[in-house]
Every structure is written in C-alpha cells, then in structure tokens.
Amino acid sequence: MLAAPYARFIDPLSDFGFKRLFGTEANKDLLIDFLNELLAGERTIRDLTYNQNESAGQRPVDRKAIFDLCCTGADGEQFIIEVQRVKQKFFKDRCLYYAASLIRDQVKTGEPDWGYELKPVYLIGLMEFTFEGARPNEYIHHIRLTSKEESTVFYDKFGFTFIEIPAFSKTESELVTGLDRWLYLLKNLSNLNHVPTVLSKPVFDKVLRIAEVCNFNQQEKMAWDAYLKAKWDNENSMKYVKEEAWETGLKEGREAGLEKGREEGRREEKLVVARSMKAKGFELQTIIEILGLTREEIEQA
Template sequence: MNRKAMRRIPLEKFFDLKVDFAFKQMFGNEKNKKITVVFLNAVLKLTGRDTIKEVTFLKHELGGEYQDDKQSRLDILVKTQNGDFINVEIQLSNQHDMTKRTLYYWAKMYESQLVRGMGYSELRPTITINICNFTMFKDNKNYHNTFHLYEDTTLSRLMPEEDVMEIHFIEINKFISLWYEGKLNALEDLLIRWLLLLGMVDGRNKKVYAEIYRELEELAMKDENLRAAFDTWEEISQSPETILAYQSRLKYILDEEARYIDGINKGREQGKAEGMKEGLEQGLEQGLEQGLEQGLEQGLEQGLEQGRKQEQIELVKKLLQRHETVEEIMDLLGLSREEIERIKSLNLPLE
C-alpha cells in the first residue's frame, strides 16, 4: 500500500473521535455498520459462535413516558442478531457522575424491553460500554474494566448462564500511557487498534499523536476494517457540514467543562470565604464571651481583694483607736508590723 494513499488531508484536520458527534458519525451510521460490528466484537472479545454478526440501530432516547421524566439521549444503541442490547457512550469531559449515569442508562434500556404480555424470562442481556477520556478508577491500572453482578463472598455470578448486566469502562488516558510505555501490542489485540484510532487526536489541546498515526498506518496495510475506518474518518473530517457541526459540538463540550470547573472553583472560594467569615465571627464571639467571662472573674477577684483590704484597714483603725498594741493587732489579724505601722502613720490601704 502506498503511504501517500493512507490519507489525503493533514493530520491536524482529523476530528477527535472522542467528541460524541464524531464518534457517532463513525460508529453510529448505518453505512458504517460493518465497522461498528468489528469494534463491538473487539471490545467484548467475542469470537466464534458468539460473534456479533448483525446490529440494528435503535432510537437514541430512553424515558419520557411521562411529562416530568428525564430524557436520556444515548450516543449509540444497537440490538444484535441475538436480541442483546448494547449502548456505547463516549465521554470527553469528566462530570463526576459517570457511574450513576451508567446505571441509570442500563436500567432504562433493560426496562424498555418489557412489553405487555412479555415474561421476565424473555428479557435479554443488556451491555453498556463507556469510553472515557479521563480516569475513573485511580487505584486500578487496567484501562479496560468489566463489571457484572457478583455475590460478595464467593464472587459467583448471579446469572452465570446468561449475564443480564455487563458494564465496561475504557479509560483512554490510561491506555495512551500504557501504549507509550510499550506495554501494549496492537498486532495481538484488535481492541488496541481501535483505541489507538480513538486516542490519536486530542481535540481539547489541538494535538495529534504522530507516533500513533504511524503505527495505525502500518496496521491498516493488513487490516481492511481499519483502513475502511480511516477512509470514513477522512470523509467526515473534511465535509463542510460535519466540520461546522463538529466544531460547534467541541466548543459546547469545552465551554460546559469550563463552566463546571469555574463553578467548582467559585464554590470552593465561596466556601472558603464563608468559612473564614464564620470562623472570624465565632472567634470574635468566643473571644468576647471569654473576655467578658475572664473580665468578670478578674473584676470580681479584684473587687473581693480590695474589699478584704479595706475591711482590714478599717479594723486596724478601730483596734488602734481602742489602744490595742501593734503586737496584739499582728497576732489578731496576721498582718506584719510594717503594714500596721503604715496604716497607723499614713492611713494607706494595704498592698
């Protein structure tokens, strides 16, 4: 294959496929159904008789049966030839609600199967695939994690014969790091090729990983599905209509992300300011209370002390007027000769 034939547009013109609009143009389009099937089989690692051979694209909205229901617009929703439901979500920015949102989507999809006259035994497995451009599990080095329903102690599956719940989380940032560390082999793992495709362009930072492109270029020489994906990618990345829609969507996502971060920062600043104000008010209040309490206590002590001294002075005066000797007053009141002589000669209060 001629290298020049691999692409006809500059690398920086390629859409970031992690932007949901571009992702849906690639994997949610009827004319690209074969690419979608290959991608899903790679994520789910399905082979042989379990392989997905055909998918039907379904409407993207769940809920809304009642006026106040929350509408959920899914990125890609398909039904396989076996009747299984698969939802694929791509998320560029972290809104810190992915887990709960995923469970909500799964529940709505599972519930949507049930129609009047249908038995619960007829409900089909429902699978959710989340592709995240951020870290979901900080303590887990795996870039691809799959969850089912398990028993806590034995770790046995609730329905081993037919898992009705299967939830995947793929973290692109972890994947890219592992690839650059040389820990991933795209020749041996089909999913790695498709994730390289998703990770090659960083629309947020207007960056393209040329090293990833070169590897994909080599892989596409032997992988016709990957080559077809590149052709589709080029096509959607240079159509005037899709360029405008893509740029608008990317701007909206980044603006929402900026507003979210700004809201967090403002909340922190407001909380900090309110905390300082509350702390200052509490400190002043406590200080005033403590000061008042200490002042009252000290004032009372000083008043009592002064009162005792004044009583002693008056008593010394009366005893002297009765011609009691200094020695007798010393023995009676426990005062020193100097204190009694001072009162006697100068009429001063005791110190």
C-alpha cells in the same frame, strides 16, 4: 481528554465525534470491530442494526431512557454504548436503569404466550473519569451476574463493561492487542499530529480518514466548528464560575477568620476581667450575669 483548538483530528469522545465514528450505518464496521475486541472470548458480533436512541416505556407516565447509541446484533443481542465525560453521582444507577429498560421492552403487551426467554443486553460505558477505589492500571471493569459463593457466572445475558479512559496509560510501544490500539486511539486521537505505525490496519485507517478535519465537507466543518465554539464557551463559563467560587470562598474565609479572631479577642478580654473580679471578691453568680461567661469558664480563668 479534550481536543486542542484546530486539532488535526476530532475528539472521538465528543458527541459529534462519537456519532460520526460509530453512529452511522456506513461506519458500523468500526463499532463491530471495537465491540468484538472488547468482548473477545465472550461474544462475537456478526452484524449490527441501529435502533432509536430512546426507550419510551410501556406507559405514558414512564420516564424515557435516552441513550448515546443503541443497536441490536444479528442474534438479537442488544448493546447500549454510553459516553460519560464527567463524574456523575448516580452514573451506575442510570446505567442499570438504561439496561433494564431494554429488558422490559422485550416484553410486548398483548403476548399471553410469552415464555420469558430474553435476549442478551450489554451496556458499554466509555468514561473520562475513574471509579472511586479503583486499583492502579485497572481500566476495564466487566460486570456480570455471578454466584457470590462460587464466583461463577450465574446469568450470562446481562452485563456491563466500563472503560476508564484516563486509567489507560499504555504507550505506542506497549500496544499489543486490538483493544489496546482502540483504547489508545480513543484517548489520544484528538492530540495526534502523526499516525503511529502501530495503527497501520485497515480499520484504523478508516477511523483516521473519517476523523481528520481536513476531509470534512462544508456542512461537516460548520457542525464541527459549532461544537468547538460551544465547548470553548462552556469551558470559559466553567472557568469563570470556578474562579468566582474560589474568590468568594477566599473572601468568606478571610471574613470568617477575622470574625473568629474578634470573637476570640472578646472572650479573652472577658476572661481577664473575670480574673480581676474574682480577685476582688465578686460573687460567682454576679460575674456570670455581668460577663455572660459560663461557670466553668470563670472557674478556669
């Protein structure tokens, strides 16, 4: 969901908003709280260290993996957080490549005694679209390596969690858990005019304070204005392209229809002539050569 022009709060799923809320050392408590709510019962994050947002590979020819956000927990577990606003054909493939690159990078060249012990790697995908075939009201997908026969976790140190933001439909009165409140905030923050009482909690107070545009300094305000201008320019460009494509499609469709009609008319005329020639005793092969119809068309005329 995109922020309305001059909204009170920034869009938390924009690159600007996401990095402002979750991508700085000063605000890592927000990311820790969100991840602990998301992975409750599976993992507890005590602290986070922000890493560089790319994996360069072990060889110069390896392709870089550039993340939205990458961090390491106090126990060595690694997290990639990706925001994907539009549906992408190979989104799942890219997520797998990103997560696998962190596993690969745990092996340092020149370590002959490495015993293959890996630290956990998790990728969190915040999506502004839904997977095809997803069931209604199913907005979180926890993907883990499991045994097909027993449906039990085979390996617990490699996983993906995908959140379909558009599929989260709970209202203020339906928010029960901390994760409910986080998802409601991520989906609706840029459209809020007042702060719901259900978000009256220190962690959300901090989110709202950071996200409120009136609290920006001059440099931050200029950066936000630049983001909005780029977003509006992009939306207008996409609208123009779609309208042009629509008009072109309509024109081509009309022309194709007219041409098809002309072709059908010419064929019908030939069939009328063929019937007349047959009635006058013309040989079948002669009619074929003159009109260019098939034997079957002439026989059925």
